[in-house]
Amino acid sequence: MAKHRIYSTSFASVYPLYVAKAEKKGRTKAEVDQIITWLTGYDQTQLQARLEKQTDFETFFAEAPQINPSRVLIKGMVCGVRVEDIEEPTMREIRYLDKLIDELARGKAMDKILRKS
Template sequence: MTLAATPSAGCPARKTGLQRRVKGSRLRWKHGLAGGRTALGSARTSGDPRRASNERVFAMAFAKVYPMYVQKAEKKGRTKDEVDAVIRWLSGYSQAELDALIAQQVDFRTFFAGAPAVVERHPLVSGVVCGVRVEEVEDPLMRQIRCLDKLVDELAKGKALEKVLRS
């Protein structure tokens, strides 16, 4: 449900024509193609809210998510080196390349677009992560991201590194 923001004193909507979408009790804003802000499910995504959500994930910097992967594994007694090994196995990057990509703050789209081995290895990953079966994800990039999530989850759950890496 898209509503025009109600003009009030100090409301940015009066000047910029902002729109908002109320979802539950949270108000969510999204930038549109023309530089203005529009609600999720805009013409850019052809009305598919899942695609809008995917686009947000694809544009997210890998460097912002990487520390969370490491933190999740470390809470369960695993190391940063093991997380790096999992990422290197799935993507095919070397440690130096991985460190450079993190320093460059590339987004997920760029990270997986340049990955040398991800196309060959992501079919080896199966199972459920966050209630979604990895094999059934239609968007190839989202499937690769879910595969990475699944591998980090398996590592954090205590699975042996050799089994996580499908060796």
């Protein structure tokens, strides 16, 4: 079975869409970056390097320094699919990120988005 095209899409090509979605709802690029670093373990310098390198989604998640174990607390629907039911690991990570950005754009508090309680 062929891989979904999102795997070979550069993270840098989608990142501005995440930022635009957040900013349109009064949130910030810094909050988007905070979500990404929380989920992946990349620090700001590493994240910027990945963006400049045009790293694809599959590599972006495969090489993430420290995938956050609390991500399993992320529940809900993204694109009509429950994130907790996605079996393919890379697609699940991508959808976790999508869900977090959706929550940010909907005005959810950062503590709740980052599953701090």
